[in-house]
Amino acid sequence: MTDKLLSIRGLKIYFHTFAGVIKAVDGVDFSVDEGEILGVVGESGCGKSVVGFSIMGLTEPPGRIETGEIRFNGVNLPDLDERRMRKIRGKEIAMVFQDPMTSLNPLYTIQDQMEEVMKLHGDMTAEQRKNRCIELLTEVGISQPQTRLKNYPHQFSGGMRQRVIVAIALASNPKLVIADEPTTALDVTIQSQILKLMKRLVKEHRTAMILITHDLAVVSEMTDKIMVMYCGRIVEKGTRDDIINRCRHPYTIGLLGSIPKLASRQNRLFQIPGMVPNIMNLPPGCSFAPRCDYAKDRCRTVHPELADIEPGHETACYYPVER
Amino acid sequence: MNHLLEVSELEQRFDVSPGFFDRLKIRNGRLRYQKSIVHAVNGVSFQIDPGEVFGLVGESGCGKSTIAKTIIKLYEPAGGRIKINGEDITSYDYKKMMPVRKMIQMIFQDPYASLNPRLKVMDIVTEPMAFKGAAYGKAEIREKAMELLKRVGLGAEHVNRYPHQFSGGQRQRIGIARALSVEPQLVIADEPVSALDVSIQAQILNLMMDLKDEFGFSYLFITHDLSVVRHISDRIGVMYLGFLVETGPSDEVFLNPRHPYTQALLSAAPSVDEKLHIEPLDIKGEVPTALELPTGCGFQTRCPFAFDRCARERPRLVSRTSGRMEACHLLDP
Numbered sequence: 001m002t003d004k005l006l007s008i009r010g011l012k013i014y015f016h017t018f019a020g021v022i023k024a025v026d027g028v029d030f031s032v033d034e035g036e037i038l039g040v041v042g043e044s045g046c047g048k049s050v051v052g053f054s055i056m057g058l059t060e061p062p063g064r065i066e067t068g069e070i071r072f073n074g075v076n077l078p079d080l081d082e083r084r085m086r087k088i089r090g091k092e093i094a095m096v097f098q099d100p101m102t103s104l105n106p107l108y109t110i111q112d113q114m115e116e117v118m119k120l121h122g123d124m125t126a127e128q129r130k131n132r133c134i135e136l137l138t139e140v141g142i143s144q145p146q147t148r149l150k151n152y153p154h155q156f157s158g159g160m161r162q163r164v165i166v167a168i169a170l171a172s173n174p175k176l177v178i179a180d181e182p183t184t185a186l187d188v189t190i191q192s193q194i195l196k197l198m199k200r201l202v203k204e205h206r207t208a209m210i211l212i213t214h215d216l217a218v219v220s221e222m223t224d225k226i227m228v229m230y231c232g233r234i235v236e237k238g239t240r241d242d243i244i245n246r247c248r249h250p251y252t253i254g255l256l257g258s259i260p261k262l263a264s265r266q267n268r269l270f271q272i273p274g275m276v277p278n279i280m281n282l283p284p285g286c287s288f289a290p291r292c293d294y295a296k297d298r299c300r301t302v303h304p305e306l307a308d309i310e311p312g313h314e315t316a317c318y319y320p321v322e323r
Numbered sequence: 324m325n326h327l328l329e330v331s332e333l334e335q336r337f338d339v340s341p342g343f344f345d346r347l348k349i350r351n352g353r354l355r356y357q358k359s360i361v362h363a364v365n366g367v368s369f370q371i372d373p374g375e376v377f378g379l380v381g382e383s384g385c386g387k388s389t390i391a392k393t394i395i396k397l398y399e400p401a402g403g404r405i406k407i408n409g410e411d412i413t414s415y416d417y418k419k420m421m422p423v424r425k426m427i428q429m430i431f432q433d434p435y436a437s438l439n440p441r442l443k444v445m446d447i448v449t450e451p452m453a454f455k456g457a458a459y460g461k462a463e464i465r466e467k468a469m470e471l472l473k474r475v476g477l478g479a480e481h482v483n484r485y486p487h488q489f490s491g492g493q494r495q496r497i498g499i500a501r502a503l504s505v506e507p508q509l510v511i512a513d514e515p516v517s518a519l520d521v522s523i524q525a526q527i528l529n530l531m532m533d534l535k536d537e538f539g540f541s542y543l544f545i546t547h548d549l550s551v552v553r554h555i556s557d558r559i560g561v562m563y564l565g566f567l568v569e570t571g572p573s574d575e576v577f578l579n580p581r582h583p584y585t586q587a588l589l590s591a592a593p594s595v596d597e598k599l600h601i602e603p604l605d606i607k608g609e610v611p612t613a614l615e616l617p618t619g620c621g622f623q624t625r626c627p628f629a630f631d632r633c634a635r636e637r638p639r640l641v642s643r644t645s646g647r648m649e650a651c652h653l654l655d656p
Contacts, residue, residue, distance in 0.1 A: 043520035157609050187382035188549065189606060192591035214521065217550070217593035244595055258525035260554030262594040265574060268532070269525040269554065275490055276520070 004071075005208050006055070006176055007031035011068030013050050013059060020280050024050045024063065026232040029306070032176065032225075035206040037199070039223035039240075041216055041255075043276060047232040048212045052178045055210070056095055057085040073175070091121035094169035096198075098181035100161035104153040110137075110164055111149040117171045136167040140197060159190035166194070170201060177202065180212045195222055216259060220244045228252050231279060231287035234306060238313035248309055248320035250292045286317070294319050325409060326370040327541050328394070328427075328509055334402030335364035335389050335565075339614075361613045363389045365565040365621070366403065368640065371509065376535065376542040378556030378573065380549060380588070384610065386565040387545045391511045394543070395427050396420050407509070421454065428502035432514035434494035438486040444497055445482040448472060451505045471500040475530060492523035496530070503534065510535075511543045516551060528555060549592040553577055561585045564621040565613060567640055571647035581649045584622050620652065628653055 013025040025047040032038050040048045050063070057077060059065055070077040072093065077085070097103040104113060114133045118124055124132065130149070137145035140163040153161055162182065169177055179198065183191040199222055202209045211222055219226055220240060227237035228251065236249040247253055257270030274291040277283060285303055289295040298318055306314045340346055340358045348357045364386040371377045379387045393400050396415065404413050412423055428451075431437035438447055448468040452459060459467070472482060475496040486494055495515060502510055515531070516524040532555065535542060546552050552559055553573060560570040561584065569582040577599060580586045583606075590603040606625045611617055617624050623633040632652050640650040 043522060159609055187610075188547065189382065189587055189591045190609065192593070193605075195593075215593070216521070217595050220595045221593045255521055256595060258521050259595055260528070260550040261596060262550045262553055262577070262589075262592055263597045263599050265553070269529055271525040271529055272522040273526075275492065275523070 004031040005034050005073065007069070007071045008051075008055075009069045009071070011051070011054065011070065012066040013047075013054055013063055014066050016062045016064065022279055023232050023282070024279070025054070028068075028229075028232075028234055030227055030234065030237060032208045032210060034175070034208055035203065036225065037202060037209045037211060037223045039219035039226040040210060040212045040229060041214065041219050041226060042229035043214060043255075045231075045276060045279060046229040048229050049180055051229075052095070052180050052210060052212050055176075055178060056089055056093060057082075087121070090117050090174075091172045092174055093176045093178065094172070094174040096162075096165055096169050096177060096179040096182045098184050100158050100165060100185060103165055104161055106153050109150055109152055110156075114149075114164070114168050114171055117168060121172050132171070133167075136171055137164070139170075139201070140164070140167045141193075142167075159186055159194065162186060162190075162194050163197070166198060166201070170205070170207075173205060174207060177207055177209045178212070179209060181214070182211070183218065184213065184215070191218075198222075216244075216256060228255070231277065231282055233287065233303075234314075234316065235288065236315040236317075237306070242310075242313040246313070246323065248313075248323065249315045249317045250294055250321055251288045252315075253321060254291075294321065326406070327373045327375075327408060328371040328543070329406040329409075330370070330390070330394065330403065331368045331406075332403035333364055333367045333390065333393060333400055333405065335386070335393050335398060336401045337361045337363055359614055362616050363565050363613060364393065365616065367562075367565070367567045368403075369560050369567065369570060371541050371543060373508070374535075374539055374541055375558065376544055376556045378544045378546065378552035378559040379562060380546060380552045380559060381562035382547060382588075382610065384613065385562040386613075387562055388513050391429070391513050391543065391545055395424065395429060395511060425451075425454070425505045426507055427509045427511060428505065428507040430495075430498050430502050430510060430512040430515045432517055434491050434498055434518060435486075437498055438494055438501075440486055443483050443485060444472070444477070447486070447497060448500050448504050451501060454505070468500070468504060471504055472497075474534070475500045490523075491519055492527060495519065495527050499527075499531065499534070503538065506538070507540055509541050509543065511545070513545045514547070515544075517546065517548065524551075531555070549589065550594065561588065564610060564616065566621045566650060568622065568651070569647075569649045570640070575647060581647070581654060582622075582651050583626050583628055583653070620650075 009029050011025055011028045015022040015024055028051060042048045053059055054065060055070055065078050111133055115129045118129045133149055134145045137148060142148055142163055183194050213219055223240050225239055226243040227234050230251050236247060236252045243252060254272035260269060272291050277287060283290055285300045289299040304316045304318050306316045308314050309320055338358060339361050346357050348355050367390060381387050392398050394405055400413060404411060407423060407426060445468060448471060449464050452464045477496055516527050519527060544555055556573040559573045559576055560567050563584050569576060569585045580589050586601060587604040587606040589599055590601045608625050611624050619634040619636055620638050623629040638650040638652050640648045642648045643654060
């Protein structure tokens with residue numbers, strides 16, 4: 001597994017709070033190849049963002065990486081000190097955050113913020129930097145980049161800001177982009193513009209991308225591989241088609257069934273009964289068992305591990321649903 | 324047939340002018356006093372029949388929530404008429420609105436902000452019933468509230484708890500029980516499921532539809548989520564920049580959108596299964612500011628098919644085939 005750009009093994013991230021230990025991520029393995037888009041889906045609190053932040057080395061107390069490897073280009077990231085991590089963060093791994101309204105600094109111009117990455121990670125002259133900024137803004141579809149560079153974030157709309165953030169993320173030609181809910185705050189027509197843009201840029205530059213979102217529709221349109229998380233664990237992963245068309249885990253099936261269809265009309269939505277359990281007080285065995293129609297005694301006692309059901313398609317379920 | 328709700332040429336404007344001195348502008352060498360007005364809703368007309376679900380879709384800032392709040396008179400309308408069961412309520416004051424509000428109830432988007440944190444669930448649900456006057460006794464009210472809470476999926480152990488002890492989905496259930504406690508004829512649901520996770524969203528949508536069938540009220544369902552509106556609505560209205568650009572039966576509009584904006588909106592919608600069979604229409608740029616509306620058609624600045632008439636003349640919402648209406652010059656012969 002040395003040829004993978006990023007491979008994560010046995011990652012556990014716990015939050016040590018006064019109320020107890022929260023196992024936000026509890027044993028996660030996955031890998032991402034160059035030029036590949038991996039979708040991480042799950043409902044709020046399933047740990048998907050925590051995984052994203054940990055790759056960037058942004059796990060903050062009370063959160064702690066308990067065990068596990070995050071191997072990026074052969075280097076185990078949690079071993080690096082902050083100084084060496086800064087060399088990677090922003091240059092090799094970049095991040096696109098959810099909220100375009102707060103992830104830019106309101107006090108600096110767009111040019112300042114775009115050049116920051118280049119100043120930190122390169123030896124370009126001022127002239128070269130400016131040209132690169134203009135080039136990037138053109139690439140993400142912002143008209144009149146020359147004048148726009150001198151503007152402040154408040155002079156941009158939400159969609160435009162997200163374009164700027166994508167441009168900043170790509171400024172240093174990173175090998176991996178982590179996009180955490182990049183379009184959740186945007187309207188449908190703008191969302192589709194930004195997603196198309198990100199997909200095109202990622203494919204052109206052969207960048208790998210991890211797309212973290214709760215929106216299955218977005219994931220199904222954007223990604224090559226998908227992993228579904230529930231209560232800090234991966235319940236199913238595979239290629240896009242494995243998950244969207246041939247999913248076997250009851251939770252994935254329920255999740256897909258809960259989404260109203262666009263092209264046809266159905267009378268009732270499929271619904272998963274109950275609620276996500278409290279993460280401080282997870283049931284023994286499979287976390288999904290209390291809500292699962294297929295759960296048997298075994299599910300309620302021992303947690304199922306991820307296992308292949310066909311090559312490349314894994315699910316953590318004792319009784320994967322036959323379809 | 325008598326319409327339950329009839330809105331005609333509804334207009335809503337908000338004065339967002341800055342302070343006095345900031346309003347003074349020098350134009351052509353003269354000092355001018357300038358106001359900034361947001362044109363939130365610009366001449367919107369639609370009807371809702373008894374038992375019908377009317378879905379209002381559009382992107383943020385298109386005026387859909389403003390319409391909801393204007394219908395229930397949380398904002399005074401700036402123009403147009405609102406009729407409930409044929410009764411014109413446009414100029415009703417607070418007192419006269421009281422009996423009308425029993426007929427129209429609202430379910431809000433944010434289940435965290437729409438319940439009073441200091442009231443117990445029982446008090447939240449019984450509060451609207453108190454306004455029904457002497458119709459019910461105290462014991463009767465409690466009994467009715469219990470029944471409703473049970474119907475929306477909450478048990479007897481929940482009635483003495485406070486809102487913070489519930490999850491988002493459960494709170495939305497409380498909000499629904501509160502709205503239904505006065506047996507409304509129209510329920511306005513403003514993004515009721517946007518704040519919820521997918522699996523909870525399906526539960527709430529199913530519950531809302533079951534309740535509608537059981538009690539026979541109508542919904543004005545406001546959302547930006549196209550698959551939700553498709554699932555729940557009998558008829559839909561598509562809004563853009565405070566204009567209603569297209570209305571019609573949900574199935575027909577989704578299969579064959581006629582207004583270019585509807586086409587762009589529907590083709591942009593991501594979907595897990597088969598896509599809609601709509602010619603993809605990419606629109607450039609972004610929604611213009613509602614401070615200065617474009618001349619003519621509101622969509623002409625982004626429409627790939629705009630021609631000279633679009634900038635000159637504002638298109639009216641016209642019916643070309645039965646049941647459907649569009650506001651677009653392209654569709655005129």
